[in-house]
Amino acid sequence: MSTMDGTRALEKELLLCVQDANIKRIKAIFNLYEEHQVNVNAKDEWGRTALHWAAQLGHLEILEYLVYQHDADINILNEVGWAPLHYAARYGQPEVMSYLIDNNADVDCQDRLGYTPLHCAVEHGHEAVTEILSAKGARTDLMTTKGESAKVLAQQHHPELMEVLSGEKARQRAEAEARQRAEQEEAKEEERRKSMATAKGDKGKKPGKK
Template sequence: MILFLFIILLPAKYFRVTHIHKNTLIDKTNQKRRDCFFVKVQIKVKSMEMKMELDSEKREENTQEKDLFKAAEEGDSSIFESLSPQSLSKSLSLRNEDARSLLHVAASSGHSKVVKILLSCDESAEVINSGDEEGWAPLHSAASIGNLDIVEALLNKGADVNIKNNGGRTALHYAASKGRMNIAEILISHNAKINLKDKVGCTPLHRAASTGNSELCEYLIEEGADVDAVDRAGQTPLMNAVVCYNKEVALLLIRHGADVDVEDKEGYTVLGRAADDFRAILIDAAKTMLE
């Protein structure tokens, strides 16, 4: 009872202090919450700013890459000459949407000066035999377009002369299929294997026989090409020449001992594949060989 009376008789100021103290605690709590909120906002804003900077840098980098690929395609050697040794080395690792390097693009476009600038980097050894999405190496492209200067530059820098693409073809297959005698000569001088078969079983001589280039066919034969090599369809270079109506090549192959009696997987012989007017010529050539 005495305690109760004591509390009742306490001055009002004691209660006001308690109330103020409580409000102060609430204010401090709210301030902490506001501080935490602002910190979170600042962190998020900073994160967004950093992301925007990275995106900007990435866009700039992509633009620079596109400029380099355009320069490689158009043969603008000044772009590559302006790069520092470090930037030039780094550029060799770039790839476009077809997984082609700058060396691929320059080689396939026939720009020997750009190719030689890129090959001047020690790092070129790491990409010189790299394949694109179809397994083409720069040497395949250079041989296919017939650029002797680029083919020679690639070989001198260590390009694998017998590397195959996804179709199993070597640079010599492409030189033969395009009838490029000078390319075939330099490839063979660098130890190109003359009887390698692609995925359909064709050798370079099969390809050359189809083009009708008798000079190239004779050169391949002299270098050891198998005149009776059989592809997956059971056809020989002679059959290819006959089907493509390349009389001069067909007669050349017969003179070098090509078998006229071999049958392909459909049961046709060389004569069976020949047109009527061609058949008589082949028979006469075969008879001459037997005399």
């Protein structure tokens, strides 16, 4: 087998190992076969890379390894224009979604039909990733080739997500978190007052008396 054939075989194996979540073998492919110079951005017949598969299946550890150790392209597109972020949105993978965005994934990347990750998340009813995208500033006004915005898709398929897209859900969560913090601070202050009162009482006692 030539070096080129060996490299292609390893790149195919890489994609399969990502699907199987076999990170040990993935590391071996890169570390034990350096002479083959395996391309971390190698694509399958549909144009998907290891990162596309990791994003779809929620394999965060593998995704982090491929990005940090081998500089995998976070915004690489498959044949229909889907980036890894589209897959995280379509299949409801919030941890992967957050990681990709924090590492400069394009939140408004549009595929050949105009779909953004937000369109994908909304159409399939994934509230958690919809919230993440909204919080990260994903645009709700971008249109598909059929003239559909994310809000239109929400109205058609998952009306409950309209609150998320409007920011109402985020406002409610922020208010709830603020109330919780206030209650916690009040409880701490009450505990502090009790401790001070107890200490003051102990100081006021005369030796030998209970």
